[in-house]
Amino acid sequence: MATQTLPATRRTGKAGSTIFLKTLMAVTGIIFILFVLAHMYGNLKLFSGERSFNTYAEHLRTIGEPMLPRRGLLTILEVVLGLSLILHVYSAVALWRRANEARPQKYAVKKAVSQSLSSKTMRWGGLFLLLFVIWHLLQFTIVKFNVGSGGGAFQHNPFQLTVHAFQVWWLTLLYILAMIALGFHLHHGVWSAAQTLGWTTTPRARRIAKTAGLVIALVVAIGFILPPLFILFGVIK
Amino acid sequence: MNLTLKIWRQNDAADAGRLVDYPVEGITEDMSFLEMLDVLNEQLQARGEEPVAFDSDCREGICGMCSLMINGEAHGPEVTTTCQLHMRSFKDGETITIEPWRASAFPIIRDLVVDRSAFDRIIQAGGYISVNTGAAPEANNIQVPKVAADRAFDTATCIGCGACAAACPNASAMLFLGAKVTHLGELPQGQAERSPRVVNMLNQHDAEGFGGCTNIGECATACPKEIPLDVISQLNKDFRTAKKYAG
Amino acid sequence: MTQVDDLYTVGDPIADTKAPKDLPIEQIWTRAKFTNKLVNPANRRKLSVIIVGTGLAGASAAATLGEAGYHVKSFCYQDSPRRAHSIAAQGGINAAKNYNDDGDSTYRLFYDTVKGGDYRSRETNVYRLAEVSTNIIDQCVAQGVPFARDYGGLLDNRSFGGVQVARTFYARGQTGQQLLIGAYQAMERQVTAGTVEQFTRHEMLELIVVDGRARGIVTRDMVTGKIESHLADAVVLASGGYGNVFFLSTNAMGCNTTATWRAHRKGAYFGNPCYTQIHPTCIPVSGDHQSKLTLMSESLRNDGRIWVPKRKEDADKDPRDIPEEDRDYYLERIYPSFGNLVPRDIASRQAKYMCDEGRGVGPLVGDFRRGVYLDFSDALSRMSRAAIDAKYGNLFDMYQRITGEDPREVPMRIYPAVHYTMGGLWVDYDLETTITGLYAVGEANFSDHGANRLGASSLMQCLGDGYFVLPNTIRNYLADGPFEPVAQDAPEVIEAVESVRGRIEKLLSINGERTVDSFHKELGHIMWEYCGMERTEEGLRKAIDLIRSLRAEFWRNVRVLGTADSLNQSLEKAGRVADFLELGELMCIDALHRRESCGGHFRAESQTEDGEALRDDEHFAYVAAWQFGEGADRLNPVLHKEDLVYKFIELKQRSYK
Numbered sequence A: 001m002a003t004q005t006l007p008a009t010r011r012t013g014k015a016g017s018t019i020f021l022k023t024l025m026a027v028t029g030i031i032f033i034l035f036v037l038a039h040m041y042g043n044l045k046l047f048s049g050e051r052s053f054n055t056y057a058e059h060l061r062t063i064g065e066p067m068l069p070r071r072g073l074l075t076i077l078e079v080v081l082g083l084s085l086i087l088h089v090y091s092a093v094a095l096w097r098r099a100n101e102a103r104p105q106k107y108a109v110k111k112a113v114s115q116s117l118s119s120k121t122m123r124w125g126g127l128f129l130l131l132f133v134i135w136h137l138l139q140f141t142i143v144k145f146n147v148g149s150g151g152g153a154f155q156h157n158p159f160q161l162t163v164h165a166f167q168v169w170w171l172t173l174l175y176i177l178a179m180i181a182l183g184f185h186l187h188h189g190v191w192s193a194a195q196t197l198g199w200t201t202t203p204r205a206r207r208i209a210k211t212a213g214l215v216i217a218l219v220v221a222i223g224f225i226l227p228p229l230f231i232l233f234g235v236i237k
Numbered sequence B: 001m002n003l004t005l006k007i008w009r010q011n012d013a014a015d016a017g018r019l020v021d022y023p024v025e026g027i028t029e030d031m032s033f034l035e036m037l038d039v040l041n042e043q044l045q046a047r048g049e050e051p052v053a054f055d056s057d058c059r060e061g062i063c064g065m066c067s068l069m070i071n072g073e074a075h076g077p078e079v080t081t082t083c084q085l086h087m088r089s090f091k092d093g094e095t096i097t098i099e100p101w102r103a104s105a106f107p108i109i110r111d112l113v114v115d116r117s118a119f120d121r122i123i124q125a126g127g128y129i130s131v132n133t134g135a136a137p138e139a140n141n142i143q144v145p146k147v148a149a150d151r152a153f154d155t156a157t158c159i160g161c162g163a164c165a166a167a168c169p170n171a172s173a174m175l176f177l178g179a180k181v182t183h184l185g186e187l188p189q190g191q192a193e194r195s196p197r198v199v200n201m202l203n204q205h206d207a208e209g210f211g212g213c214t215n216i217g218e219c220a221t222a223c224p225k226e227i228p229l230d231v232i233s234q235l236n237k238d239f240r241t242a243k244k245y246a247g
Numbered sequence C: 001m002t003q004v005d006d007l008y009t010v011g012d013p014i015a016d017t018k019a020p021k022d023l024p025i026e027q028i029w030t031r032a033k034f035t036n037k038l039v040n041p042a043n044r045r046k047l048s049v050i051i052v053g054t055g056l057a058g059a060s061a062a063a064t065l066g067e068a069g070y071h072v073k074s075f076c077y078q079d080s081p082r083r084a085h086s087i088a089a090q091g092g093i094n095a096a097k098n099y100n101d102d103g104d105s106t107y108r109l110f111y112d113t114v115k116g117g118d119y120r121s122r123e124t125n126v127y128r129l130a131e132v133s134t135n136i137i138d139q140c141v142a143q144g145v146p147f148a149r150d151y152g153g154l155l156d157n158r159s160f161g162g163v164q165v166a167r168t169f170y171a172r173g174q175t176g177q178q179l180l181i182g183a184y185q186a187m188e189r190q191v192t193a194g195t196v197e198q199f200t201r202h203e204m205l206e207l208i209v210v211d212g213r214a215r216g217i218v219t220r221d222m223v224t225g226k227i228e229s230h231l232a233d234a235v236v237l238a239s240g241g242y243g244n245v246f247f248l249s250t251n252a253m254g255c256n257t258t259a260t261w262r263a264h265r266k267g268a269y270f271g272n273p274c275y276t277q278i279h280p281t282c283i284p285v286s287g288d289h290q291s292k293l294t295l296m297s298e299s300l301r302n303d304g305r306i307w308v309p310k311r312k313e314d315a316d317k318d319p320r321d322i323p324e325e326d327r328d329y330y331l332e333r334i335y336p337s338f339g340n341l342v343p344r345d346i347a348s349r350q351a352k353y354m355c356d357e358g359r360g361v362g363p364l365v366g367d368f369r370r371g372v373y374l375d376f377s378d379a380l381s382r383m384s385r386a387a388i389d390a391k392y393g394n395l396f397d398m399y400q401r402i403t404g405e406d407p408r409e410v411p412m413r414i415y416p417a418v419h420y421t422m423g424g425l426w427v428d429y430d431l432e433t434t435i436t437g438l439y440a441v442g443e444a445n446f447s448d449h450g451a452n453r454l455g456a457s458s459l460m461q462c463l464g465d466g467y468f469v470l471p472n473t474i475r476n477y478l479a480d481g482p483f484e485p486v487a488q489d490a491p492e493v494i495e496a497v498e499s500v501r502g503r504i505e506k507l508l509s510i511n512g513e514r515t516v517d518s519f520h521k522e523l524g525h526i527m528w529e530y531c532g533m534e535r536t537e538e539g540l541r542k543a544i545d546l547i548r549s550l551r552a553e554f555w556r557n558v559r560v561l562g563t564a565d566s567l568n569q570s571l572e573k574a575g576r577v578a579d580f581l582e583l584g585e586l587m588c589i590d591a592l593h594r595r596e597s598c599g600g601h602f603r604a605e606s607q608t609e610d611g612e613a614l615r616d617d618e619h620f621a622y623v624a625a626w627q628f629g630e631g632a633d634r635l636n637p638v639l640h641k642e643d644l645v646y647k648f649i650e651l652k653q654r655s656y657k
């Protein structure tokens, strides 16, 4: 007899359908976007001097007191970011693996007709960003070592820590490269997240999301690059 | 015009396969790409060599049977099917590489012929509206706003050729899936099964071994029927809603 | 039996015995549905039906029989059922919904179809077709077929093919595709439900008949080359038309007669094989390499004007340089009242005459120019470019893609091409052939279109047959089943399988000098020349001789490379061409014996003073049902006549002057 209801079909047996995985990536990606925007805003305070920047850094630690303990909100943020990173990387790797399994034999000739440089570099660029974040955390929060002049570390002076760091040309260069990578990642990532979350069901929405991707990517990349550059050239000191 | 063809030859699924060079002469601009291959095949047979196997049927761009990767582009350089591609899109003396669709969900049968039954199984998983013959209400009792009807039509024009999955760097068939989900989801008739449909079709898509979409967009560029990328967004949205309500 | 020349013999007349007699026409189908036996739902799953073909007719039948609970096995030669050639239909599907209140009715659709068929179809069947037409639309809409709608959200209609009411439902220029996808999806749903088993890339190569009943088929798995026998209680052929006998046609590359011809050889009569429809607006042949022809919608004739140069010398001139007074708008000249909108057969034939006179245009193919102009310059000066593009833009683009010329700049060139075959397996009112338990639906049968099919009526017939007619008639047969199971090693099965094997081995072992395509092209050339738009006694006799010797040469000199146990496209083609080589002869014999002109069949000897088709109702108001004769060197078929009795419609001569 005729099917009355749709029968359930085979699952892959793998953790998560492909759309679920990319939804995870989009949600965590958006958390990252919000974070980097805020972080970039904070970094721009480097331009308003040592006092202002350090107060801001201190404020981050006291925010929410006395309802929350010191570093309360910051800890929550760290946990959320940490988890997001794990999930983001997990789904990226899972999708990458599935893509490789889905086409074990490559084309002898394959043209990229509409892929952007950004979309092509999501995976290797993402990996680079992962390495960067690890390095960055070691440098600024976990170990707080100083690669710059003056010796020792500036355990309680974020401003000095930063300024000393970026007086070193190769570190600035490394950061600039990382920020370019981030720009690329976001250029595709923003539109991609919007598409994944089903916000781009019309051509107009698609154009808006693409433009937003470009704008956010430029703002974030430039916003982050400016302070280190100004430090390197001695404007901020 | 004279051309050099590099064509993928493979005897059967077990064979490793290789690209083989064939010069062809006397090709005219008015020939379709497949007629050019017909000419090659006549020449091969005259020499006692087995002709190159490739799929085609309607040769007017509607059945979705033809399926060649031409110089790294699914269906070649124009926005159309392989059978509607003509030799005037190529230059005299050019070297053209011709490969089959490559995806583990599309196993190669021989030379340029692949097995696309995975698409049938995706439709079997829910790409339909359940209505038994005879059970239909009077047609004009169902009103469909023209915009919805037009969008349903636009997405229903998918010919199931598989170019989207062939072109996608992830070998994902989301454009095909999105087209069907959008076609049926735009219509009032399609609402009852909307949620289970998308979940089941997606599960089948994944089980067939297609990759996941990361919104690269090669698929929509390769699609001969110009299915727009936003059907994938619609698919994602429907999937999310379905998960919310249907678990 | 009387032998006629060395060509055929005349056998006993036949009658369609299934239609309830002596009832008013509008009660016949209702009565038949009531008197046909029922099958208890619990028994249905014990009954199996093989359906060859997944076009509109086959897919809709498979879906419906599956829903009813029968066990269905469905076959097609493509890699997916969705690719059957029905997908290519452009224009639309007729139905007597009368949504426009312009005077349409079941009776009018019935009348138009009989008249359109030049009074060579069976009244009872056509009336039933008109009756079920409205249900088809309901069914398709419920399945989600996105028909064109107006801004109120209701279905839109257009008028089509010379009828005066707007009854054609359409989905832009892709109606066939949308309808087929609907039927395909319904069928795939049954695959999930477990009632339909789907066999793609399987070609039917033989019919299995046991004790006078069709009990199965022999197929070749086109991927592995495995020869398999499939057995069932009934067999349905929905394998489409045989227009590819002409090599060049608007049909898909794989369209073939093998399924129907094999059944014919096993005893199913072939009805009216010579009735072919030639469509006037196709893109002309551009060279010898051409593999198929592409149809341009007939709607172009609404705004385009057809002409050729008055003088032969102008044939290769740029048409834009030919002044108005040197152009011959021949349709407007000969048929002042219908002009460019005369029916398909007339438009086609006149184009041929123009080219035969040497006034054809376009490239020389051989020593002949095949083409006439279809000019939009008048329309472009009358309407805006945007308005023209809205109507014909996609057709213009398609034309440009194929020819490299923009019809907005240079007049289009068109030429007639074979498009549809009205003939097919003879079936009775129940769609059963002369082999018990073997049914034929869709273009594969001869049934509803007489000598000429109206536009948008084939889709209607295919879906009518598959969704509504066959499921209601085949149950009358299945109610007596399940029949005695046939063993895989029954002598009839072994014989059928071995004959298929033998034929394949034979084809592979000849190893001659000519490719299959070269034979197919030569056959096509003979058919087009002598059994095409205009047929003469002399030409047809010549054609029969030519075909016989070509067939003999084929079996001596064809070269089929490769092996039997893998995908082998030359082998597939060879089998099909072998059958076309026999069918071609039958078509010529049929065309020769029918010494009248009617519909798509124009005999030069039978025309009015001013060159129009002249029917001979006194002698030829019958269906020619041919029984297979001896085969091999000459077919020598047996002719059985089914007299056409018109109780409700009066016979008239067509006139379009």
Ligand SMILES: Cc1cc2nc3c(=O)[nH]c(=O)nc-3n(C[C@H](O)[C@H](O)[C@H](O)COP(=O)(O)OP(=O)(O)OC[C@H]3O[C@@H](n4cnc5c(N)ncnc54)[C@H](O)[C@@H]3O)c2cc1C
Pocket (backbone or CB within 6 Å): C052, C053, C054, C055, C056, C057, C058, C075, C076, C077, C078, C081, C083, C084, C085, C086, C087, C088, C089, C090, C091, C092, C093, C175, C176, C202, C203, C204, C205, C238, C239, C240, C241, C250, C251, C252, C255, C256, C258, C259, C295, C419, C420, C441, C442, C443, C444, C455, C456, C457, C458, C459, C460, C462
């Ligand atoms: C270009 C074009 C435009 C048309 N436009 C219109 C239109 O606008 N309106 C209209 O009413 N009609 C139109 N027609 C006619 C109409 O489309 C066809 O007559 C109709 O679709 C035939 O359907 P079918 O189901 O009988 O066969 P098909 O759709 O031809 O299907 C045949 C099936 O049989 C299978 N098959 C065949 N042989 C074998 C074998 N040996 N073994 C296994 N399987 C086999 C095939 O795989 C296929 O699945 C058009 C036709 C053409 C060519």
Ligand code: HEM
Pocket (backbone or CB within 6 Å): A022, A023, A025, A026, A027, A028, A029, A030, A032, A033, A036, A085, A088, A089, A092, A093, A122, A123, A125, A126, A127, A129, A130, A131, A133, A185, A186, A188, A189, A190, A192, A193, A194, A196, B213, B214, B215, B216
């Ligand atoms: C740390 C290592 C990282 C890796 C390995 C990584 C990898 C990836 C990959 C492979 C994708 C999928 C590409 C796609 O969907 O098209 C992706 C998407 C995304 N990434 Fe990252 N990424 C990393 C870090 C980041 C960071 C730091 C941010 C933000 C600041 C970010 C934001 C995004 C966004 C917004 C998306 C889009 C989500 C979507 O596709 O739906 N990622 N990432």
Ligand code: HEM
Pocket (backbone or CB within 6 Å): A036, A039, A043, A057, A060, A074, A078, A081, A133, A136, A137, A140, A141, A158, A162, A175, A179, A182, A224, A225, A227, A228
């Ligand atoms: C030029 C660019 C950047 C500069 C100058 C910079 C600077 C800093 C500084 C000074 C801190 C320490 C703040 C504190 O301890 O209060 C910090 C912390 C941090 N930065 Fe950056 N950063 C940059 C880019 C990035 C980017 C691109 C990311 C993420 C993708 C990132 C992620 C983090 C994280 C996660 C912390 C830790 C926050 C915490 O633990 O509280 N930074 N950064």
Ligand code: SF4
Pocket (backbone or CB within 6 Å): B157, B158, B159, B160, B161, B162, B163, B164, B165, B175, B176, B179, B219, B222, B223, B224, B225, B226, B227
């Ligand atoms: S979506 Fe486009 S490319 Fe993909 S199968 Fe459909 S028509 Fe082909």
Ligand code: F3S
Pocket (backbone or CB within 6 Å): B167, B168, B169, B170, B171, B172, B173, B174, B175, B212, B213, B214, B215, B216, B217, B218, B219, B220, B229, B232
């Ligand atoms: S190319 Fe592939 S990644 Fe998605 S957008 Fe298209 S399926």
Ligand code: FES
Pocket (backbone or CB within 6 Å): B055, B056, B057, B058, B059, B060, B061, B062, B063, B064, B065, B066, B081, B082, B083, B084
């Ligand atoms: S052969 Fe049918 S679409 Fe190309």
